[in-house]
Amino acid sequence: MYISKSKYLTGLQCPKSLWINYNAKWEIPEVDDSLQAIFDQGHEVGEWAKKVFPHGMDINWDAGFDEVIKQSKEMLSKRIPLFEPGFVGDSTYSRIDILNPVGADEWDIIEVKSTTNPTKSDKIDEVYLHDISFQKYCCLRSGLKIRNTYLMYLNKEYVKQGDINPGKLFIIKDVTESVNNFLDDVGKNVEHMLNIIRGPRPEVDIGSHCKSPYDCALIPVCRSFLPENNVFNLTRIGKEAYNLLSQGVYKIEDIPHSFGLTSTQALQRETVLRNQIHVEPNRIREFLAQLEYPVHYFDIETSNPAVPLYDGMKPYQHYPFQYSLHIQDENNEVEHLEFLHTEPSDPRPAILESMRQSFKEKGSIVVYYESFERRNLQDLADAFPEYKKWVDDIINRFVDLHDLFKEFSYYDPAQKGSTSLKATLPSLTGMGYDDLEISDGSAAMREYRKIAFGPQIPEEEKEQKRKHLLKYCEMDTEGMIRMMEILREMV
Ligand code: SF4
Numbered sequence: 259m260y261i262s263k264s265k266y267l268t269g270l271q272c273p274k275s276l277w278i279n280y281n282a283k284w285e286i287p288e289v290d291d292s293l294q295a296i297f298d299q300g301h302e303v304g305e306w307a308k309k310v311f312p313h314g315m316d317i318n319w320d321a322g323f324d325e326v327i328k329q330s331k332e333m334l335s336k337r338i339p340l341f342e343p344g345f346v347g348d349s350t351y352s353r354i355d356i357l358n359p360v361g362a363d364e365w366d367i368i369e370v371k372s373t374t375n376p377t378k379s380d381k382i383d384e385v386y387l388h389d390i391s392f393q394k395y396c397c398l399r400s401g402l403k404i405r406n407t408y409l410m411y412l413n414k415e416y417v418k419q420g421d422i423n424p425g426k427l428f429i430i431k432d433v434t435e436s437v438n439n440f441l442d443d444v445g446k447n448v449e450h451m452l453n454i455i456r457g458p459r460p461e462v463d464i465g466s467h468c469k470s471p472y473d474c475a476l477i478p479v480c481r482s483f484l485p486e487n488n489v490f491n492l493t494r495i496g497k498e499a500y501n502l503l504s505q506g507v508y509k510i511e512d513i514p515h516s517f518g519l520t521s522t523q524a525l526q527r528e529t530v531l532r533n534q535i536h537v538e539p540n541r542i543r544e545f546l547a548q549l550e551y552p553v554h555y556f557d558i559e560t561s562n563p564a565v566p567l568y569d570g571m572k573p574y575q576h577y578p579f580q581y582s583l584h585i586q587d588e589n590n591e592v593e594h595l596e597f598l599h600t601e602p603s604d605p606r607p608a609i610l611e612s613m614r615q616s617f618k619e620k621g622s623i624v625v626y627y628e629s630f631e632r633r634n635l636q637d638l639a640d641a642f643p644e645y646k647k648w649v650d651d652i653i654n655r656f657v658d659l660h661d662l663f664k665e666f667s668y669y670d671p672a673q674k675g676s677t678s679l680k681a682t683l684p685s686l687t688g689m690g691y692d693d694l695e696i697s698d699g700s701a702a703m704r705e706y707r708k709i710a711f712g713p714q715i716p717e718e719e720k721e722q723k724r725k726h727l728l729k730y731c732e733m734d735t736e737g738m739i740r741m742m743e744i745l746r747e748m749v
Contacts, residue, residue, distance in 0.1 A: 260350060694730055
């Protein structure tokens with residue numbers, strides 16, 4: 259039995275998770291689409307990293323485990339950079355992102371990460387050091403001579419201009435010394451993990467380790483004993499939820515008064531206890547009074563590729579590919595305008611021009627969580643300064659509907675502590691996303707990427723996906739109109 263790099267990290271996080279990974283794998287929920295998209299993005303970043311080593315060679319992983327190990331050993335004699343070679347040594351098995359030859363017989367290990375910030379509290383995040391120290395241990399035990407170890411990650415200051423320059427897209431940081439500090443522990447950690455795997459199923463309580471350094475895939479399984487309205491549903495509770503659990507408090511309604519809740523948390527507990535919606539009519543009236551007609555309801559969908567696609571953009575910078583806009587006049591007449599770009603070309607000039615033509619010259623613009631729309635419009639104005647004055651005017655007219663929910667001026671226990679539109683829209687209006695093919699922003703982003711950049715799909719299927727995207731974005735702005743109507747009726 260081998261401990262792989264990913265299982266080593268799992269074992270450091272939680273012995274129960276490690277044991278299940280080897281003995282009861284069927285209990286682990288399947289990887290969902292959003293996690294798969296993160297893996298795919300990591301793979302894409304890995305492909306760009308290889309371009310920094312143009313004379314390197316891939317190891318063919320289709321050949322099967324034993325063949326890969328054999329091939330990797332054989333390829334060492336070529337003394338060229340190797341991409342994803344695999345090695346085994348002393349019950350460990352590891353794939354190396356990039357193994358770079360140095361001098362006559364030494365190698366450098368280069369671990370590629372798709373992050374732009376590998377630090378935590380100003381030091382390299384320990385999870386990366388554990389990761390690389392494991393790889394180094396495995397390589398040493400398989401007989402390789404390792405000189406240095408490096409972390410290669412995306413340069414957050416990189417701005418694309420013309421073709422991507424892989425040499426500037428990445429930062430390569432020497433972490434040899436820090437990694438060596440962790441190296442001595444790898445052997446005994448591996449031994450300990452082997453004993454766990456061979457032993458009885460460990461009992462581990464849920465705790466802050468479940469989300470650190472990574473979200474454990476077993477969270478839904480391990481939390482399944484919790485009742486409705488449990489302490490994790492308390493708004494902004496964070497790690498304090500574990501504190502409550504350790505005191506035997508599982509339900510929001512059982513939280514003692516002596517426990518220091520914030521004002522919104524205390525209010526949430528009251529709504530659960532009374533099973534009642536909380537409304538602050540004065541504040542809602544004040545909010546509604548600021549609206550000027552024609553009232554616009556506006557929402558954008560964005561994509562944020564790890565490797566920038568268009569000039570002037572940085573890694574992970576968002577750019578909008580879609581918007582929905584409802585405009586309501588004093589007589590409640592509503593006009594709907596929308597835009598969706600599904601080609602690989604840069605959507606920014608076209609979406610800006612479309613927005614400029616669609617918005618009226620006056621009237622409030624209702625958005626939900628305005629900082630997102632504001633940041634994206636400001637980025638557009640930075641990239642296309644001829645729109646700056648127009649963008650400034652639009653942003654000045656923003657009214658954030660989220661404010662009312664964020665401050666709990668309206669709160670329904672059905673929101674389960676969340677103030678996102680996905681929670682507030684259904685609870686207030688009964689409208690929901692469940693019947694839509696696309697039901698959240700990250701799914702919209704994935705579909706857009708499939709249509710614009712994925713393998714060719716039949717025109718009919720493409721059209722279907724376009725319709726789903728349009729329907730989803732329209733739901734957000736149409737939903738906001740309905741929310742405003744209900745709030746108006748309420749006060
Ligand atoms: S959810 Fe937490 S307790 Fe359960 S296996 Fe994962 S890390 Fe361990």
